[in-house]
Amino acid sequence: MSFFSLISTILVGVLFFIIYFGLSNFILDFICRFKKNSIALENSVRAIIFIFPAFLVLFIFILYPVFETVRLSFYDKFGREFLGWNNYLWAINDPNFRRSILNNLGWLLIVPTLSTFFGLVIANLTDRIWWGTIAKSIIFMPMAISFVGAGVIWKFIYDYRGTDDHQIGLLNAIVVSLGMEPQAWLTISIWNNLFLMAIMIWIQTGLALVIFSAALRGIPNETLEAARIDGASEFRIFWSIIIPFLERTILVIWTIITILVLRVFDIIYAMTNGEWQTEVLANLMYDWMFRGGGDSGRGSVLACCIMIGVIPILFWNLYRHRQEQKYEN
Amino acid sequence: MAEIQINSLSKSFGKSKVIKDISLSIQSRSFTVIVGPSGCGKSTLLRMIAGLEKIDTGEIKIAGKSVNDLPPKDREIAMVFQSYALYPHMTVFNNMAFGLKLEKKSKSEIENRVKEAARILQIENLLDRKPKQLSGGQRQRVAIGRAITRNPKVFLFDEPLSNLDAALRVATRIEIANLHDSMPDATMVYVTHDQVEAMTLANQIVVLSEGQIEQIGSPLELYEEPDNLFVAKFIGSPAMNIIPIEILTTGINPVGKINEKIKITLETKFSSSDKGREFHLGFRPENLMLAKTDKNSFTADVSLVESLGEYALVYANIKGSSSDYNIIAKLLGTPKISKGDQVSFQIQKSKMHLFDEEGRRYINGKKQV
Ligand SMILES: Nc1ncnc2c1ncn2[C@@H]1O[C@H](COP(=O)(O)OP(=O)(O)OP(=O)(O)O)[C@@H](O)[C@H]1O
Ligand SMILES: [Mg+2]
Numbered sequence: 001m002s003f004f005s006l007i008s009t010i011l012v013g014v015l016f017f018i019i020y021f022g023l024s025n026f027i028l029d030f031i032c033r034f035k036k037n038s039i040a041l042e043n044s045v046r047a048i049i050f051i052f053p054a055f056l057v058l059f060i061f062i063l064y065p066v067f068e069t070v071r072l073s074f075y076d077k078f079g080r081e082f083l084g085w086n087n088y089l090w091a092i093n094d095p096n097f098r099r100s101i102l103n104n105l106g107w108l109l110i111v112p113t114l115s116t117f118f119g120l121v122i123a124n125l126t127d128r129i130w131w132g133t134i135a136k137s138i139i140f141m142p143m144a145i146s147f148v149g150a151g152v153i154w155k156f157i158y159d160y161r162g163t164d165d166h167q168i169g170l171l172n173a174i175v176v177s178l179g180m181e182p183q184a185w186l187t188i189s190i191w192n193n194l195f196l197m198a199i200m201i202w203i204q205t206g207l208a209l210v211i212f213s214a215a216l217r218g219i220p221n222e223t224l225e226a227a228r229i230d231g232a233s234e235f236r237i238f239w240s241i242i243i244p245f246l247e248r249t250i251l252v253i254w255t256i257i258t259i260l261v262l263r264v265f266d267i268i269y270a271m272t273n274g275e276w277q278t279e280v281l282a283n284l285m286y287d288w289m290f291r292g293g294g295d296s297g298r299g300s301v302l303a304c305c306i307m308i309g310v311i312p313i314l315f316w317n318l319y320r321h322r323q324e325q326k327y328e329n
Numbered sequence: 330m331a332e333i334q335i336n337s338l339s340k341s342f343g344k345s346k347v348i349k350d351i352s353l354s355i356q357s358r359s360f361t362v363i364v365g366p367s368g369c370g371k372s373t374l375l376r377m378i379a380g381l382e383k384i385d386t387g388e389i390k391i392a393g394k395s396v397n398d399l400p401p402k403d404r405e406i407a408m409v410f411q412s413y414a415l416y417p418h419m420t421v422f423n424n425m426a427f428g429l430k431l432e433k434k435s436k437s438e439i440e441n442r443v444k445e446a447a448r449i450l451q452i453e454n455l456l457d458r459k460p461k462q463l464s465g466g467q468r469q470r471v472a473i474g475r476a477i478t479r480n481p482k483v484f485l486f487d488e489p490l491s492n493l494d495a496a497l498r499v500a501t502r503i504e505i506a507n508l509h510d511s512m513p514d515a516t517m518v519y520v521t522h523d524q525v526e527a528m529t530l531a532n533q534i535v536v537l538s539e540g541q542i543e544q545i546g547s548p549l550e551l552y553e554e555p556d557n558l559f560v561a562k563f564i565g566s567p568a569m570n571i572i573p574i575e576i577l578t579t580g581i582n583p584v585g586k587i588n589e590k591i592k593i594t595l596e597t598k599f600s601s602s603d604k605g606r607e608f609h610l611g612f613r614p615e616n617l618m619l620a621k622t623d624k625n626s627f628t629a630d631v632s633l634v635e636s637l638g639e640y641a642l643v644y645a646n647i648k649g650s651s652s653d654y655n656i657i658a659k660l661l662g663t664p665k666i667s668k669g670d671q672v673s674f675q676i677q678k679s680k681m682h683l684f685d686e687e688g689r690r691y692i693n694g695k696k697q698v
Contacts, residue, residue, distance in 0.1 A: 240427075
């Protein structure tokens, strides 16, 4: 597409919306001039006019794919023949699927918890030292790196060469210098999952740290001093004053990271490609959907599983939000 | 039994010296109020007593024991902050019980003490609420209650009333006064910049200015015998009138000159060398009256009259030799004076204050130290 056709497409789009909003409002005004006493109706119609385009976009790019995925999950690999629950039955009996579910659960339990925990603790500690800002910047930096980029960096940490070779991996270099055997870290199953999670924690701790640091500023100094006079130790203050104060922030961060983790893909793709029993749902889905000819039915089943995983978190968040609003009013 | 002894205390924040070599003793069971203009170091001094601020040099003793190196919790103090500083996620009960829980007191004792404090402060019906659900005055009571439950030897208050509206401030002030009566063993140190609070609550007032003590004394001492110009202007509202005066004659019935026309007979004894010296003559607005005789009176041009029914504030100008001086007179009732009038005033007998060039009180030919 040439530059000019791009520009003209944009112009046409903008023009279209100007005409759409202008015309529809004009018509509404025109109709309402004859029908007095219908302000409520007029307002709701106008609202629908304005929401409609956004809703259309939402529908085409989000809702439709969701329904289509659900539909495809009941069809065969080409999306032609209806198979009923067969794809789901296959998944339940597939050892790789079970492995992925377990791994995903592990990721969900460990990564958000540890990232939030480290973020909170580090935010607290860096507030007390003069080089805290520098430390924070360094810890935040991984946030700027893509997951694949992070994977490349950590490949060098976990790198393994034969026993006779020089170990260029950081971890093995340390292990060897301590007089122990070098390990092929990423192939040690079960443990290798933890090594992969470490990467995600390394990245997300920065996010948690920055948000917690800002939230910590919101705690009035006098409240902490009052606790100190009341005889609370620093740990007790952290536990009884700071954590309850940050409760909302903690939940928000925990949710953000949980949803991120549910979709974890890039790190595993770059590091092990799901081998040595490290696969998670997203990788499995990718494999079925796009590798070896592709199987849109089974791929969609896996996609649905991920979606189902997100739903409770979303509803829970929504519920909490409602509760808080109710409480405030 | 918890006197506080402060010996040559100093404190700097970076380059600015905030507390400059302060020595002060606060009697056990007294109610000491520290007053001074904003930024003079009142809070800093209080926070040093509490242990929230490090001591640069000097020493603080509570009940005879040096507390320089003691953390706040071991000083047997409780503090009430201006912002209340309640724990937002705890109920009122837990706010008040937090310190006791940390002391590992038994459940029943905690309950008793909290209930007792709540009864004194009349917040028994609020115990299950969170601070968010309380009004400002209620929050301040909870903050005071939190201090009471711990049964400290010393109470420290940092402007506890300044976030309350005028009516509530008066009511809470009276409650704090009652609190002191009901806890006769406690020593209270109270910081404020409101002189009404200082005058009404204190046995002893410490006037602080730029990190130094200007005067220590009972409210009436400060009012009647201010040691220096700063205290003279700071205590009393409206502030004391200060005008320069030159001594013409010394001896019996010495005379000072305000301008060519106004000469006033003073009550101070001067030494003969004082002749020709410039002093500051101070007199309170309420010690001015309309002149009944010509003797010792002076005229002034009225520029504004604020009539408040009970009394009227008359703002007037005296033409001085080099410049005009503004004075305020507080006259009882509703005097028939209006803007533009020329009025003749007299200063009540023995209500004149004389300060030397350096602003120190001057009595009988001696500088007050
Ligand atoms: N933590 C701090 N760091 C630097 N300077 C400070 C700090 N705390 C106080 N100061 C400075 O010390 C001086 C005295 O402060 P302080 O809070 O004691 O005043 P104050 O008498 O309580 O005033 P106010 O009546 O306004 O509360 C001020 O000039 C203030 O700027
Ligand atoms: Mg202050």
